[in-house]
Amino acid sequence: MGRKKKIIDENNIIKKKKGTDRITDKVAYKRASKRSFQNKISKEKIQTINTNIQEADMKTVLVKDLNKYLGEEIILKGWVKNIRFSGRLIFIIFRDGTGEVQCVAFKPDLGDEKFILAKALTLESSLIIKGVTQKHEKKEDEFEINVTDIQIIQLAHNYPIAKKDHGPEFLLEYRHLWLRSSKQNALMKIRHTCYFAICEFLNENGFYRFDSPILTPNACEGSTTLFEVPYFDEGTAYLSQSGQLYLEAGIMSLGRVYDFGPVFRAEKSKTRKHLTEFWMMDAEAAFVEYEENLQIQEGLVRYIIQTVLNKNIKELEILERNIEQLKKADAPFKRMNYVDAVNYLKTRGSKIANKSDFGANDEVMLTEHLSVPIFIEKWPKEIKAFYMKRDPNNENFVLGADLLAPEGYGEIIGGSQREDDYALLIERMNEEKMDLESLQWFTDLRKYGSVPHSGFGIGLERLVAWISGTAHIRETIPFPRMIYRIYP
Numbered sequence: 001m002g003r004k005k006k007i008i009d010e011n012n013i014i015k016k017k018k019g020t021d022r023i024t025d026k027v028a029y030k031r032a033s034k035r036s037f038q039n040k041i042s043k044e045k046i047q048t049i050n051t052n053i054q055e056a057d058m059k060t061v062l063v064k065d066l067n068k069y070l071g072e073e074i075i076l077k078g079w080v081k082n083i084r085f086s087g088r089l090i091f092i093i094f095r096d097g098t099g100e101v102q103c104v105a106f107k108p109d110l111g112d113e114k115f116i117l118a119k120a121l122t123l124e125s126s127l128i129i130k131g132v133t134q135k136h137e138k139k140e141d142e143f144e145i146n147v148t149d150i151q152i153i154q155l156a157h158n159y160p161i162a163k164k165d166h167g168p169e170f171l172l173e174y175r176h177l178w179l180r181s182s183k184q185n186a187l188m189k190i191r192h193t194c195y196f197a198i199c200e201f202l203n204e205n206g207f208y209r210f211d212s213p214i215l216t217p218n219a220c221e222g223s224t225t226l227f228e229v230p231y232f233d234e235g236t237a238y239l240s241q242s243g244q245l246y247l248e249a250g251i252m253s254l255g256r257v258y259d260f261g262p263v264f265r266a267e268k269s270k271t272r273k274h275l276t277e278f279w280m281m282d283a284e285a286a287f288v289e290y291e292e293n294l295q296i297q298e299g300l301v302r303y304i305i306q307t308v309l310n311k312n313i314k315e316l317e318i319l320e321r322n323i324e325q326l327k328k329a330d331a332p333f334k335r336m337n338y339v340d341a342v343n344y345l346k347t348r349g350s351k352i353a354n355k356s357d358f359g360a361n362d363e364v365m366l367t368e369h370l371s372v373p374i375f376i377e378k379w380p381k382e383i384k385a386f387y388m389k390r391d392p393n394n395e396n397f398v399l400g401a402d403l404l405a406p407e408g409y410g411e412i413i414g415g416s417q418r419e420d421d422y423a424l425l426i427e428r429m430n431e432e433k434m435d436l437e438s439l440q441w442f443t444d445l446r447k448y449g450s451v452p453h454s455g456f457g458i459g460l461e462r463l464v465a466w467i468s469g470t471a472h473i474r475e476t477i478p479f480p481r482m483i484y485r486i487y488p
Contacts, residue, residue: 062099104144185315
């Protein structure tokens with residue numbers, strides 16, 4: 001789509017209309033008035049009074065650490081999130097990425113010239129503030145800064161995201177700026193916690209990081225949803241949709257391995273659960289069979305929940321997540337086999353056919369009444385990948401399971417025990433008319449020291465969406481790639 005910019009003209013203020021990106025009379029008037037004041041201050045005047053703050057013997061601190069510096073004069077470096085004027089007082093809502101704090105500029109304390117400088121501040125201007133940390137007068141367990149000096153680094157003009165509601169397309173067009181908002185900041189912090197919680201759990205359970213390639217000569221599960229890339233004289237390469245096959249080589253060396261990085265699917269889906277580029281953690285483990293594989297997955301997800309609840313309560317509150325509901329998910333997971341799931345869905349009115357995958361509405365019906373995730377296990381062999389081991393009790397089903405998150409968020413993990421028998425693997429690959437020559441390296445793994453093994457993959461963005469209570473997956477990654485968007 002074209003990058004058509006939406007500009008707010010404050011000289012032609014009109015009343016906000018439902019469904020538009022225009023601003024209200026009140027907000028526009030305040031911004032226009034503020035701008036007219038700034039226009040009275042020449043750039044030369046600002047440069048003259050914008051003297052550097054003397055940082056010698058001063059501690060530059062982060063907002064998250066202010067409780068350690070109560071009563072001390074400190075330096076903060078960051079941006080203006082909001083600003084309010086009241087006579088000889090200016091209230092600056094300051095942010096630095098780690099948190100936000102109110103900074104109070106009192107004209108007698110700051111001096112005439114620096115007070116003029118403070119009045120020139122605009123939304124998202126970058127600045128340095130010197131001041132004394134003190135308890136907030138009205139809010140317990142919060143702090144504020146009594147400003148003693150100020151230095152503007154860069155004065156932002158006409159910040160395009162006003163303090164109002166915008167449509168999703170407008171915000172995605174300005175995603176590079178939208179990331180600064182409180183909710184997007186909170187989402188990125190929860191994403192960070194989930195990422196490292198996954199790594200910590202696996203590291204503590206004997207897994208080694210084993211990075212698989214992004215450019216691959218063949219597909220893991222068929223090439224119909226792969227992005228093709230010309231690769232010099234070697235013909236066509238593909239952007240990886242999973243590192244699983246390469247991880248199976250890794251376990252023969254290290255025992256338990258995982259990779260974690262971006263993967264790509266050229267699936268033309270417009271649902272709230274799909275991206276064309278997303279982050280996946282794939283794990284494989286030698287001598288781990290079906291039941292233990294499910295235990296590892298459950299332990300991992302519960303560890304992630306516990307870690308987020310321990311580190312990100314503030315962010316969950318900003319996102320208005322039902323924290324009690326999330327706490328309930330840290331309990332033994334449910335299980336249901338595929339056949340029972342299909343029969344249940346039919347009683348709920350689903351049109352799902354036997355040997356069909358679940359649709360989005362089916363996943364909602366299976367999980368909307370649950371407080372914990374549920375494993376849907378023992379899937380028909382026809383709709384699962386060639387490498388999944390058959391159920392010894394019924395060869396028509398595989399030893400595989402998908403983990404569905406509660407509250408209607410759908411699949412977050414897919415996993416299975418892998419076929420470790422060389423002859424059976426070759427037979428299935430021939431049935432699917434796969435190119436055995438290009439995958440000889442993979443089948444070699446079954447010829448030289450094959451062992452029982454299992455694995456699974458967890459999608460980071462879907463996980464974050466559920467953990468944070470976010471409706472659309474596009475907000476859980478810094479720059480979403482969808483079939484209708486690649487900018488910015």
